[in-house]
Every structure is written in C-alpha cells, then in structure tokens.
Amino acid sequence: MASNQKQAIHVIGGGLAGSEAAWQIAERGVPVVLHEMRPGKRTDAHQTGDLAELVCSNSLRSDDREKNAVGLLHEEMRRLGSLIIRSADANQVPAGGALAVDRYDFASAITKALTEHPLISIIREEVEHIPDDVHCAIIATGPLTSPNLADSIRRLTGDESLAFFDAIAPIIHRDSIDMSKAWFQSRYDKAGPGGSGADYINCPMDKAQYEAFIAALIAGEKGTFKEWEASTPYFDGCLPIEVMAERGVETLRHGPMKPFGLTNPHSPQKSYAVVQLRQDNKLGTLFNMVGFQTKLKHGEQTRIFRTIPGLENAEFARLGGLHRNTFLNSPKLLDGTLRLKAAPRLRFAGQITGCEGYVESAATGLMVGRFAAAEWLGEQPNVPPTTTAHGALIAYITGDHIDMVDSGTASYQPMNINFGLLPPIHELPTHGPDGKKLRGPDKANVKKMALCSRALADLDRWLAAQAHPVAAE
Numbered sequence: 001m002a003s004n005q006k007q008a009i010h011v012i013g014g015g016l017a018g019s020e021a022a023w024q025i026a027e028r029g030v031p032v033v034l035h036e037m038r039p040g041k042r043t044d045a046h047q048t049g050d051l052a053e054l055v056c057s058n059s060l061r062s063d064d065r066e067k068n069a070v071g072l073l074h075e076e077m078r079r080l081g082s083l084i085i086r087s088a089d090a091n092q093v094p095a096g097g098a099l100a101v102d103r104y105d106f107a108s109a110i111t112k113a114l115t116e117h118p119l120i121s122i123i124r125e126e127v128e129h130i131p132d133d134v135h136c137a138i139i140a141t142g143p144l145t146s147p148n149l150a151d152s153i154r155r156l157t158g159d160e161s162l163a164f165f166d167a168i169a170p171i172i173h174r175d176s177i178d179m180s181k182a183w184f185q186s187r188y189d190k191a192g193p194g195g196s197g198a199d200y201i202n203c204p205m206d207k208a209q210y211e212a213f214i215a216a217l218i219a220g221e222k223g224t225f226k227e228w229e230a231s232t233p234y235f236d237g238c239l240p241i242e243v244m245a246e247r248g249v250e251t252l253r254h255g256p257m258k259p260f261g262l263t264n265p266h267s268p269q270k271s272y273a274v275v276q277l278r279q280d281n282k283l284g285t286l287f288n289m290v291g292f293q294t295k296l297k298h299g300e301q302t303r304i305f306r307t308i309p310g311l312e313n314a315e316f317a318r319l320g321g322l323h324r325n326t327f328l329n330s331p332k333l334l335d336g337t338l339r340l341k342a343a344p345r346l347r348f349a350g351q352i353t354g355c356e357g358y359v360e361s362a363a364t365g366l367m368v369g370r371f372a373a374a375e376w377l378g379e380q381p382n383v384p385p386t387t388t389a390h391g392a393l394i395a396y397i398t399g400d401h402i403d404m405v406d407s408g409t410a411s412y413q414p415m416n417i418n419f420g421l422l423p424p425i426h427e428l429p430t431h432g433p434d435g436k437k438l439r440g441p442d443k444a445n446v447k448k449m450a451l452c453s454r455a456l457a458d459l460d461r462w463l464a465a466q467a468h469p470v471a472a473e
C-alpha cells in the first residue's frame with residue numbers, strides 16, 4: 001500500500017454508514033480511502049454499484065422532529081452536517097410525514113459527492129481480511145458483510161461475538177403495561193447475580209386465554225424469508241414463537257410461557273400460562289417479551305400480543321423479527337467511541353454494531369467518522385449526551401443494555417432508535433392549556449415533544465462546545 005494511503009483513515013463498506021463516515025472524516029480535512037466491493041462483488045440484496053444503496057424500502061421513515069424518535073435523529077443529523085440526510089432532503093418523493101426518496105437519485109447524489117471530494121479515494125474491491133498495515137480503519141460492511149471479511153472479524157473477536165442472524169423479540173415501553181393485571185416477580189423469587197427477586201413483569205393467562213392465544217399465533221400471517229435466507233440455521237437455538245406453538249398446544253406452556261414459580265398477586269387463581277417480560281435497558285423504560293422472537297408480520301404481532309392480559313395498550317418500541325444479519329456483541333467488544341477494545345485502531349459503524357435501519361446505520365457512521373477524524377487530528381473524540389438521539393443510540397450499542405438476570409441466548413439484539421432509549425423526563429405538564437388533565441395520546445405527545453426539544457437543545461449545546469463544529473447546511 002502506498003504510504004499516503006497508509007496515513008489515511010480507511011473506511012470499509014460504502015453503504016449508509018460507510019458513506020456518511022467517509023464524508024464526515026473528509027469534511028474535517030482528513031484523507032479517507034473508502035473500500036466498496038460492489039459492483040465487482042455483489043451482496044444478496046444490493047442491485048447496483050452505487051454507494052449508499054437502499055436495499056429495500058425507499059423510506060427513511062418519519063420526518064417528524066417534534067414527536068418521533070427517528071424524525072429527531074434526522075434533525076440531529078441535519079445539524080451535524082449529514083451527507084445522507086442532505087441527499088435525502090434533495091431527492092424526496094411525496095410520502096406524507098415520511099422522508100422517502102427516489103432511491104436512484106439519492107444514491108447517485110451520494111456517490112457523486114464522495115467521488116468528487118478531493119480527500120476521498122474510492123477503491124472498488126472486496127476487503128477480504130482486516131488490513132494490518134493501516135493505522136486506522138472503520139468497518140462498516142453491514143448486515144451482509146462478505147463471508148471472507150466476516151471470518152476475519154470472527155477470528156479477531158471470537159466465535160461467540162459475531163452473530164449471523166438476529167432473533168428479535170418485541171420490546172415494549174414499560175409505562176404502557178397495565179400493572180393492575182401484570183406484576184413484578186422473578187421465577188421462584190430468585191435474585192440471581194444482580195437481580196432483586198422481582199425483576200420480571202409477568203402477564204397471566206387462564207386456560208381459555210392461552211388456547212385462544214396459541215390458535216392466534218398459528219393462524220397469524222407470517223413474513224416470508226428471502227430466497228437466500230431460507231437455509232437459516234437459527235432454528236436450532238432460537239425457535240420462533242409461532243413455530244413452537246405449531247409443535248403442540250402445550251409446548252409454549254412448558255417453554256417460555258411456563259407458569260411455575262410465579263404467584264399472581266391480583267388473583268387467587270393459579271395462572272395457566274405466563275408471559276414474562278425482562279428489563280431491556282438500564283433506564284428501566286423498556287421490557288422485552290422473553291422467548292418471543294417471531295416471524296409474524298408486524299401488524300399481526302401488535303394485534304395478537306395486545307390480547308395478552310396487561311398488554312392491551314402496549315406500545316411497542318421494537319417488533320420481533322428474524323433475519324440474516326451480521327452483527328457484533330458490541331456492548332462487550334466496543335468502547336465508548338466504538339473502537340474494538342482488543343484492537344483500538346479499528347472502529348465499527350452501521351448495522352454491524354447492532355443498530356437497525358438505514359437512518360440509525362448512517363447516524364452511527366456519522367458519529368464514528370467524527371470520532372476517528374478527531375483522533376487522527378490529535379483531539380479527544382466526544383460523544384453527545386445520552387439525552388440526544390445520537391448519544392442514546394451510541395449508549396445502547398456500547399452497553400446501556402443490561403445483561404440477562406438468568407441469561408438466555410443472545411441478550412444483545414439489534415435495535416431501532418426509539419424514545420425508550422432516552423432518559424425519561426419526570427416532571428412533565430399534567431394539564432393542557434385548557435386546564436384539562438392530559439390523557440392518552442395527548443399525554444404521550446407532551447412527553448415526546450419534551451424529549452425531542454431537550455435532545456435538540458442539548459445537541460446544540462454539545463455542538464457549540466466542540467472544537468470543530470460543522471454548521472448545519
């Protein structure tokens with residue numbers, strides 16, 4: 001490798017995260033070499049040779065910066081000088097409140113901006129191994145990282161640290177669970193290491209409710225696997241809930257829904273089955289449905305899971321899913337600025353870190369690009385406060401996610417940005433301008449608006465304190 005290339009920051013993968021990272025680095029005056037294997041070598045999902053290709057939907061989801069967590073992330077990215085959001089804004093197609101784009105114009109605008117940048121060189125070649133002759137590299141090769149590079153990463157991080165499939169159980173906002181029906185208790189009141197004996201939220205079912213629930217799971221409409229996902233091996237360790245239900249009506253009652261060791265304080269009657277939810281973040285705002293990884297369609301999940309007593313009004317921070325997805329056990333492996341603890345010259349960005357979605361991937365690319373450039377310039381990389389969407393996402397990836405009390409498999413699973421990742425605001429207005437007590441959606445909107453406005457104010461303060469602020473365009 002030429003000596004000027006050795007000095008540059010190498011970004012491997014020109015998807016959403018890698019493109020944004022390369023842009024952020026170059027905009028700080030630091031040379032970048034961006035490696036992208038397409039079009040010479042394709043993934044199973046990409047169709048073109050463009051950088052930042054959207055592999056499926058053309059929507060970057062809600063653009064509501066006042067009441068929506070992903071809209072908030074968009075707005076923060078605008079203020080941080082994001083190339084991805086600038087190109088999305090410039091190539092919008094009508095989509096109501098969503099930021100949807102003409103996918104070809106969007107990707108070609110990004111490809112052009114990166115190609116024309118004087119500090120960015122683009123190499124169209126697969127990186128088969130983690131390069132050992134560069135002093136700083138960012139790996140942003142995404143959910144479909146090429147098998148050669150994935151092997152090389154796995155050799156460095158260990159077999160258990162790189163997953164090839166996700167098995168996502170739904171996550172619910174704690175404050176939407178009806179505790180007049182559900183209750184806190186660990187099975188047999190076991191405290192375990194770090195537990196209190198009352199760590200789980202339990203939702204009881206009687207026999208009729210359980211049997212109706214099993215029937216609904218079996219009848220529910222399922223998503224299909226892509227052709228290249230069909231031979232997924234995850235069924236061995238992580239059966240989807242509906243597949244367990246199909247094995248026999250009693251299977252779930254002897255598996256994740258077993259009622260043993262649990263006493264319902266709201267009723268003298270023994271529960272026939274119990275759905276357990278486990279705390280999912282340190283803030284205690286999110287709880288995941290234990291063992292409920294599923295391939296049910298999203299609409300079906302909401303419909304069926306809201307029949308569980310206590311979850312009638314459940315608000316889902318994330319719905320379940322099963323996909324091919326290469327991602328690291330980031331809370332264990334990465335430090336606070338997404339450097340590999342075992343080899344700090346390497347950083348990771350994008351979906352491979354365990355965030356989920358186009359926008360989240362680009363946002364982590366943005367952050368990691370800033371961190372790497374700061375380090376290259378001899379400055380201290382700074383993370384925005386966790387009250388911002390960017391800070392909350394980085395905190396989730398790097399460990400603001402508790403380990404299991406009685407650990408099941410794969411406790412770290414991919415996550416979209418959502419309000420449950422932000423520290424709650426405890427003192428919120430309880431009455432509207434008309435003096436009436438706030439309830440339901442009005443109450444929820446007040447909370448969301450307060451979180452968004454705090455996030456943007458904190459981001460502005462943080463940006464102003466940085467040595468090299470990037471002005472919003």
Ligand SMILES: Cc1cc2nc3c(=O)[nH]c(=O)nc-3n(C[C@H](O)[C@H](O)[C@H](O)COP(=O)(O)OP(=O)(O)OC[C@H]3O[C@@H](n4cnc5c(N)ncnc54)[C@H](O)[C@@H]3O)c2cc1C
Pocket residue numbers: 012013014015016017018035036037038042043045046052053055056057058125126127128140141142143144145146149226324349350351352356357358359361362
């Ligand atoms: C089938 C599918 C559908 C999806 N649908 C959606 C959706 O509708 N909405 C949504 O928000 N998210 C969706 N996602 C998730 C989405 O892909 C990611 O969130 C996002 O693209 C990840 O960004 P990234 O930069 O991490 O990875 P990518 O955008 O995938 O970019 C990674 C890049 O690295 C390149 N690469 C891989 N290995 C190498 C190598 N060894 N050397 C050089 N280059 C390499 C790839 O060619 C690719 O360009 C989907 C994912 C998949 C797999």
